[in-house]
Amino acid sequence: MDTQLLDQLHDPNPERRVAAIKRIAQTKDRRYLAALETTYRTDPVAEVREVARKARRYIQRETGQEATTTPPTATAFPDKAIDAVEAAIHRARDDYANGDRAAAIKILGAVLDEHTHLQRRDDIRRLATIITDVSSPDDALRLLLNFDSRAALIQRYGDKRTSSNTQQNLRLIVIAAALMVIGVAALIILLAAQSTLSNIAGFGSGRSEVRTLSTSGTAYHLFVPSGFPTAFGWPVLIAIHDKGQSGADMMMYFEEHARREHIVVIAPTFANIDNVVINESHPAYQAMARDVNDILNEVDSDTNINVNGINIFGPVIYGRGAGGTFAAQYAGSYNFPLAGIAISNGGPRLATPPFISPVEDVIQMLILVGEDSSLRGAAEQYANAASRAGFFPDLHLLPGTAESISDEETQLVIAMVVRAYGLDVDS
Incomplete structure (x- = not known):
């Protein structure tokens, strides 16, 4: 076992603990199970515990043993208290993002008064420097922890809530x-x-923009939510268009939903989507897959977001028509696991599901098809094959032939993203 990985499970920064858990999951080494169990039972952050639980289950499933993790006792984690603290920190970030620096200082100062250990967290130290406009984290924290200096800061910036x-x-x-x-x-x-x-770092624009991939010149639309993400980053949805469409069309359908749910959306435009062939050796497929990989790396490095979000199993990929066919094959050849797969009127043309290891409660699979579509029978066969392979597909019939994207379809995809990242799970 890698002792450095074990040491990182106790790092004061929850982001580093999650990163260590991800690397442990990728090893599929059963010797880490005890450490993951301990993290699941004792880590003070709910998101870290959830990732540890999923990583442990993943290793057990991959090595042929069902998960037997026992839920932590109610007294082990004061979840409501932890959630209240995290909500207060998030509120401080939102206040600052909305221009109310005084309110942010007041809230973060009050949180630190009650939970002084939080000053060791990197995200708290960064937030302290931003809202106080002091470059040194230690100096910024001293200002916030001292009642007189904090009051002076609040007076300087003015309390907008009382104006x-x-x-x-x-x-x-x-x-x-x-x-x-x-x-x-x-x-x-x-x-x-x-x-x-x-x-x-982590401050999104709250609106979509068009970018050009430096390696190939492929254009893609990118939406990053405004404000600050959690310590674990935002969920990421990769949306692949059908023939005759573009990334702009995908962004038009998903941007408003993504803004409301705080989801990053990446929507590339592929001129050769009509020629996509489900064959990993085909040049058209290879070029598109390479572009998606490069876009993920570029977005991750340029925007300081974590494309893996809070889930150790990567982004969610959604495709429609020819894009769905590509998405299904990409899911099987992606170098790292995905959090979920959503395919609509395209992926069912495949004879078998993607060749990736199914993981209960981790890999989400959504199959969408029109109830009057000629692809309905193929979609049902595809869902059955996915079930036999160990997946838990959600086959949803859309009204009519579903030749174009409906609001119902976008809502179903967004709901699947939320489930895939555990955003609606009360840890």
């Missing part, structure tokens, strides 16, 4: 007048401030 509408309007008038006087110089300062915000 009247008249005061807010007066501020706007003063700001507008100042901008008129300062003119171009003020605009330059404002642009510089916006640039600074956009470079804060």
Whole structure:
């Protein structure tokens, strides 16, 4: 066993603990089971415990033994207290993102008063430097933990929650007048401030943008939610379009849902999607698969998000029509596991399900087909084959032939993403 991995299970940073659990799961080494069981029973963070549970089950299933993990006792983890603390931290981030720095300082300071051990967490240290505008994490935390200095910060930035509408309007008038006087110089300062915000780690734009992959020139649409992610990153949905469509079409269907559920969406445009052949050696398929891999790496490095989210089994891939055919095959050849697969009116053309190891409660599979579609019989056979292979497919019949994406389809896909990442699971 790798002793460094075992040591990382006790790292004060939950992100590093999750990273260690992911690497352990990929080893499929049963010697780690006891350590994963201990992490599941004793880790103070609910998300880390859930990842440890899934990793343990994955190794047991892969090595031929069913999972027998016993749930932790009710007294072992004060989940409600932990959830309340995490909710308060999230609220502080949201307040700062919405421009209410004073409220963020007040909330984070109160949390640290009650839970001083949190100052060792990297995400808390980073948040402290951002909301206090102090570059040193230690200095920022000292300001927040000292009642007088914290009160001075709150007074300096003003408590927007106690401001009247008249005061807010007066501020706007003063700001507008100042901008008129300062003119171009003020605009330059404002642009510089916006640039600074956009470079804060994990600070999404909240709107989609078009990018060009540096390695191949393939265009892709990217949506990153606004505000701060959890310590474990955002869920990621890869949406592959049908022939005659583009990444822009996929983004049009999913952006609003993704904004509401805080999901990253990656929607590439493949000019040769019409020629996709379900054969790993086919040049068209290889080029598309390589582009998806490169896009994931580029997004992960450029935006400081974790494309694996809080789930050790990677992003969710969804494809429609020819895109569904590609998505199903890609799921079988992807170098790392996926959190889920959603295929609509395309993937069922395959004779067998993707050649990946099914994992109960981890790999989500959604098969969508029109109830009047000529592909319905093939979809049902595909779902049956997936069940025999050990998957737990959700076959859903859409109204009519489902030749185009409906709001029901997008909602079903988003709901599957939520399930795949355990976002609706009360740990």
